[in-house]
Amino acid sequence: MTIPYLNQILLSLVVTTLTILLAISGVYVIHILQELRESVKKVNKILDDSQTISSSIAKPISGISGFITGIKGGMDIINLFLSKKPHKSTKEEEK
Numbered sequence: 001m002t003i004p005y006l007n008q009i010l011l012s013l014v015v016t017t018l019t020i021l022l023a024i025s026g027v028y029v030i031h032i033l034q035e036l037r038e039s040v041k042k043v044n045k046i047l048d049d050s051q052t053i054s055s056s057i058a059k060p061i062s063g064i065s066g067f068i069t070g071i072k073g074g075m076d077i078i079n080l081f082l083s084k085k086p087h088k089s090t091k092e093e094e095k
Contacts, residue, residue: 003009
């Protein structure tokens with residue numbers, strides 16, 4: 001005994017099953033992409049915060065560096081004036 005239209009019934013069953021599975025998979029993919037989007041937003045916020053923190057740390061350090069450079073330049077000038085020997089007159093050089 002053969003069932004009429006068995007091939008068509010099986011084909012319809014397979015197509016329906018695959019359609020349902022693909023629809024469920026699509027919903028999960030959309031859910032995963034939404035979570036990924038939220039994660040990327042959080043990572044972006046963390047990177048922005050770290051940039052703000054690093055720039056707020058870098059400004060005082062560069063200010064201290066400039067201050068130390070200024071002090072070093074001032075000390076060089078003071079050392080230049082203190083280490084200068086008085087010039088001998090021409091009469092003392094002839095002797």
